[in-house]
Amino acid sequence: MDSPARVAGTVRPGGRTARVRAAVLQAAQDELVEHGFHGLTMDQVAVRAGVGKTTLYRRWGSPAGLVTDLMVELAEQSSPHADTGSIEGDLRANAMAVVEAVNDGRLGATFQAMIAAATCDEQAAAALRAFYLRRIEEWAGVVELAVGRGELPPGTDATEVIRAVSAPLYYLLVVTREPVTAEAAERSVRRALAAAKAGAFIP
Amino acid sequence: MDSPARVAGTVRPGGRTARVRAAVLQAAQDELVEHGFHGLTMDQVAVRAGVGKTTLYRRWGSPAGLVTDLMVELAEQSSPHADTGSIEGDLRANAMAVVEAVNDGRLGATFQAMIAAATCDEQAAAALRAFYLRRIEEWAGVVELAVGRGELPPGTDATEVIRAVSAPLYYLLVVTREPVTAEAAERSVRRALAAAKAGAFIP
Numbered sequence: 001m002d003s004p005a006r007v008a009g010t011v012r013p014g015g016r017t018a019r020v021r022a023a024v025l026q027a028a029q030d031e032l033v034e035h036g037f038h039g040l041t042m043d044q045v046a047v048r049a050g051v052g053k054t055t056l057y058r059r060w061g062s063p064a065g066l067v068t069d070l071m072v073e074l075a076e077q078s079s080p081h082a083d084t085g086s087i088e089g090d091l092r093a094n095a096m097a098v099v100e101a102v103n104d105g106r107l108g109a110t111f112q113a114m115i116a117a118a119t120c121d122e123q124a125a126a127a128l129r130a131f132y133l134r135r136i137e138e139w140a141g142v143v144e145l146a147v148g149r150g151e152l153p154p155g156t157d158a159t160e161v162i163r164a165v166s167a168p169l170y171y172l173l174v175v176t177r178e179p180v181t182a183e184a185a186e187r188s189v190r191r192a193l194a195a196a197k198a199g200a201f202i203p
Numbered sequence: 204m205d206s207p208a209r210v211a212g213t214v215r216p217g218g219r220t221a222r223v224r225a226a227v228l229q230a231a232q233d234e235l236v237e238h239g240f241h242g243l244t245m246d247q248v249a250v251r252a253g254v255g256k257t258t259l260y261r262r263w264g265s266p267a268g269l270v271t272d273l274m275v276e277l278a279e280q281s282s283p284h285a286d287t288g289s290i291e292g293d294l295r296a297n298a299m300a301v302v303e304a305v306n307d308g309r310l311g312a313t314f315q316a317m318i319a320a321a322t323c324d325e326q327a328a329a330a331l332r333a334f335y336l337r338r339i340e341e342w343a344g345v346v347e348l349a350v351g352r353g354e355l356p357p358g359t360d361a362t363e364v365i366r367a368v369s370a371p372l373y374y375l376l377v378v379t380r381e382p383v384t385a386e387a388a389e390r391s392v393r394r395a396l397a398a399a400k401a402g403a404f405i406p
Contacts, residue, residue, distance in 0.1 A: 036322075036323055038241065112322040112323075113322065115318070115319075115322060115377055115378065116318075116319040116320075116322040116323065117319075118377070118380055119239075119315040119316065119318060119319040119377070120239060120315075120319065125380045126380075128378070128379075128380060129379050129380045129381070132378055132379045133379060136379075160390070163371065163374060163379075164371060164394060166374065166378075167370040167371040167373070167374035167378075168366065168367060168370040170370070170373070170374050170377075170378045171366060171369065171370035171373050171374065174318055174321070174322070174373075174377055174378075175318065175331070175335055175369075175370075175373045175377075176331075176332050176335045176336060176339075176366075177321055177328045177329075177331060177332045178332065187363070190403050191367060191395075191398040191403040191404065192394075192398070193403075194397065194398040194401040194402075194403035195393075195394040195395070195397040195398040195401075195403070197401070198397040198398075198400070198401055199397075200393050200394040200396075200397035200398075201394065
């Protein structure tokens with residue numbers, strides 16, 4: 001991909017492409033956080049990233065294309081699942097990762113903006129869905145490990161357990177709009193685990 | 204409350220006031236569903252409801268005032284909690300009420316618009332929170348009945364059980380953006396109930 005991006009440096013094309021992408025996604029995230037998805041314009045992102053509009057349109061097409069790539073990048077940057085040796089520890093790590101993400105000024109605002117965008121834009125919804133399905137799939141590994149260790153019954157639906165840990169936290173965040181605390185994370189883990197041990201996640 | 208509303212009829216003031224409110228809230232909901240919270244304007248609501256702008260501004264003040272009153276009205280219209288005789292039946296009724304509401308074209312769109320609005324407007328967030336806290340409080344009664352019947356252990360946090368039934372459904376609706384089905388409702392009930400029976404909702 002040759003790129004007419006107006007960035008300094010004489011790095012090789014691959015490096016420049018990666019640098020342009022990083023600058024564009026950072027600018028897109030900044031604009032998303034400050035103005036929301038409906039205030040996200042290609043022109044402002046181009047200015048903020050210091051890249052040409054031609055590049056921006058050619059590589060990302062639209063604001064929806066920008067947030068789709070941003071969600072891919074955020075999923076890639078996310079850490080792999082925990083492996084603390086117990087399902088309780090691993091689910092707690094998962095729940096605390098959600099608590100930290102949603103309470104992080106920039107990251108939290110990014111997800112709230114995407115959740116808002118997804119209510120009225122199908123591409124934004126698809127980007128959001130892809131991000132979460134990828135994260136759920138990654139963390140499902142901790143449930144599989146727990147089944148292997150005999151902590152949870154065979155046949156436990158791993159992705160459903162991960163969803164069950166996150167759901168009460170997002171419910172606080174976007175539905176009842178209450179603080180998403182470490183205590184809420186602890187309660188969520190305790191309940192998902194009790195249900196899982198009772199076999200309620202076996203289809 | 205005397206009202207200069209331009210509505211027909213010579214009903215007594217209370218009746219006219221109520222009719223104006225009904226027309227305004229219906230128009231506000233229509234506009235919210237069609238244009239979202241940020242497209243909700245006092246002028247358009249006045250035109251659509253057939254009431255004067257003076258009335259609208261004096262009684263509701265702003266679009267945020269309109270959606271706040273709309274949420275109060277929707278909470279009032281919502282049915283009381285079920286009483287099927289078993290906690291499983293009652294929680295299923297609760298979960299199915301959520302499934303039906305979010306899949307209802309007009310009501311579902313209203314809540315999605317409010318969830319989007321709440322991500323960037325504190326008054327809209329407060330209106331949304333008040334709606335859900337009221338509904339959670341109402342349905343908590345079914346858990347108290349179940350504790351009374353000996354179906355769930357004493358000390359079970361009633362509002363938390365109700366939240367646990369709803370959370371996975373809203374997670375599908377606004378986070379992973381997947382269909383909110385009767386099957387999802389059934390799974391949610393089964394898991395909340397298993398956790399509650401295991402005592403995981405006793406603080």
